[in-house]
Amino acid sequence: EIVLTQSPGTLSLSPGERATLSCRASQSISSSNLAWYQQKPGQAPRLLIYGASSRATGIPDRFSGSGSGTDFTLTISRLEPEDFAVYYCQQYGTSRTFGQGTKVEIK
Amino acid sequence: EVQLVESGGGLVQPGGSLRLSCAASGFSFSNYVMAWVRQAPGKGLGWVSAISGGSSGTYYVDPVKGRFTISRDNSKNTLYLQMNSLRADDTAVYYCAKGSGSTWPYYFDYWGQGILVTVSS
Numbered sequence: 001e002i003v004l005t006q007s008p009g010t011l012s013l014s015p016g017e018r019a020t021l022s023c024r025a026s027q028s029i030s031s032s033n034l035a036w037y038q039q040k041p042g043q044a045p046r047l048l049i050y051g052a053s054s055r056a057t058g059i060p061d062r063f064s065g066s067g068s069g070t071d072f073t074l075t076i077s078r079l080e081p082e083d084f085a086v087y088y089c090q091q092y093g094t095s096r097t098f099g100q101g102t103k104v105e106i107k
Numbered sequence: 108e109v110q111l112v113e114s115g116g117g118l119v120q121p122g123g124s125l126r127l128s129c130a131a132s133g134f135s136f137s138n139y140v141m142a143w144v145r146q147a148p149g150k151g152l153g154w155v156s157a158i159s160g161g162s163s164g165t166y167y168v169d170p171v172k173g174r175f176t177i178s179r180d181n182s183k184n185t186l187y188l189q190m191n192s193l194r195a196d197d198t199a200v201y202y203c204a205k206g207s208g209s210t211w212p213y214y215f216d217y218w219g220q221g222i223l224v225t226v227s228s
Contacts (some may be wrong), residue, residue, distance in 0.1 A: 039152075045128075045144075045202070050207065098153065100151045
């Protein structure tokens with residue numbers, strides 16, 4: 001089973017700052033089958049990025065994904081108040097696993 | 108508009124059973140993988156089970172194999188999860204999720220609001 005490790009566990013930033021979230025896989029992920037989700041308290045997850053770098057429908061362009069192989073990154077170029085949430089990566093190539101999440105909190 | 112509405116959750120004693128349902132609308136249900144994902148209180152997301160559009164393929168995470176059964180009724184646009192021999196560590200919010208395609212590989216492009224299952228005496 002591929003293990004996904006997200007870092008940092010918590011990111012403390014101010015609105016307007018840039019957020020960089022990491023997701024590292026224990027083995028190479030085939031065909032960049034990696035997605036990112038956002039989850040706010042009491043809500044269901046929402047798809048942000050699929051295929052490592054493609055934005056889902058309706059997702060603002062301040063969200064971007066990059067990476068391949070075992071190292072992937074979600075970048076939020078300028079944090080808006082509604083972006084403070086928990087972010088999960090998920091690989092959907094070999095088996096199916098989620099990372100443990102990164103919480104982006106207001107500094 | 109895609110909508111996924113879960114029902115059937117609640118409080119059950121250890122060893123008991125529950126059946127979750129997910130009513131889907133706004134898309135061609137039979138053409139997509141559907142899945143259940145759970146989240147224990149204060150924890151992260153975890154796969155539970157998935158089923159292909161035509162029900163020919165199913166997937167279960169190891170801890171639920173032999174206890175949970177996923178199924179779907181494409182005539183009713185409804186996904187099910189039969190949960191037997193429930194344990195305390197099955198306590199979680201269970202989300203119904205729509206896959207991005209009819210078969211593997213797929214990500215989840217839409218999620219239901221979630222339903223709480225509590226296993227406790």
